[in-house]
Amino acid sequence: MAWLTIIVCLSLFVSSDGVLDDLPNLYGVAANLGCNQFLKLIEDAGMADNLNGTGPMTVFAPTNKAILSLPPDVLARLSSDKDLLKAVLSYHFTTDVFNSTTYVNEMLIPSEQGANIRINAYPQPQPIVITASGAQIIVKNIQAKNGILQVISKVMFPLPNGTIFELVTNDLHLSTLFLTIVKANLGWALSTGPPLTLLAPSDDAFSKLPAGTLTTLLNDIPKLKDLLLFHVIGGSYYSAGFVNNTSVTALNKGTLNIQISSGNIFVNDAMVTTADVSVTNGVVHYIDKVLIPPSFYH
Incomplete structure (x- = not known):
């Protein structure tokens, strides 16, 4: 049912000749894909403008399940420490426009938080599994007016800090x-x-x-x-x-x-x-x- 919703949402932005037209911004795309928990964290951190800006940027948005599956102590820390929440969310943004069809294994993408997001591609099982700092990209390359949204299987946390x-x-x-x-x-x-x-x-x-x-x-x-x-x-x-x-x-x-x-x-x-x-x-x-x-x- 979730996949049907995604297909229906995407069809709203495709004109009769197959060209994407009148796209929403990244906030709207995330909302249409049902990334409600991610958007709630965005609102809690006061970072909605990041998704509504001119871009271009790529956003790696964890699924609702990914966020709700975080350990209770991690969720509590994110709720009580706004600076940490902002840092974690900023690690999910990059001003690089990343399209998963042009990946290079072990490529590094600088995040808005400062640390690099590491892209990996694993050939088994088929099809190739592509990850961003270990989080599998499960809905790829959703175009928005101001960038691209990648839906990922888990929150990219803890942040890489040191060797x-x-x-x-x-x-x-x-x-x-x-x-x-x-x-x-x-x-x-x-x-x-x-x-x-x-x-x-x-x-x-x-x-x-x-x-x-x-x-x-x-x-x-x-x-x-x-x-x-x-x-x-x-x-x-x-x-x-x-x-x-x-x-x-x-x-x-x-x-x-x-x-x-x-x-x-x-x-x-x-x-x-x-x-x-x-x-x-x-x-x-x-x-x-x-x-x-x-x-x-x-």
Whole structure:
């Protein structure tokens, strides 16, 4: 029914010769597509003029379900902190006109908030899945008088703030991972260069290792590096890029098997506990176990 509503709404703006005519502005397009929760946040933040301006701009509008699915504490923070709300909403706007038919994987689009929106394209399953900072674009390229609207599957939050290594450094739940990265001298690699995906074991995950294992690793740097690079994938693999019963290759050349069950993502025998944490040089997924390279068993 929702899709029928979208088709009917779009038909209102198409003349008999198929040319888009008398288009509403971005606010009107969002309203016609039923993005009511997004517009409510826009009104609460006093940002309606952003969607009613002359443009051109591209707006990434989360669905109602995406906004209502935010954790209660996040919704409460957005409701009570107008500056944070404005920052989050501004991250969903760009003065670049982005059309998903001309995407380039890993392209960066500067947002009005200041941080870049990362565009990714994943070829499996068909058709190609296109994401904006991990949020799948589910209704593409809706033309408005002052720009283009892209409807996305989730709110792009938290905002990317710092590199992979900076995230690890500042997260008290990743203190053991931080120690191992520093010991292996991999901080620079996780701060520069091409985009990466880090599968980040929590402190609790490291505590599950057999007694003495961590000490042994800290005294064997080549082996420690091998283990850490088994947790890193080249490129930005948001959860939308993981496909059930497939595999990806880690930077140590090891194979990571992906399983998706009941909405949970498993990488080998580790479960992703928090997915899609955007950073300036890729994405981080928190996992509940340390991944052990097969070479360790030989």
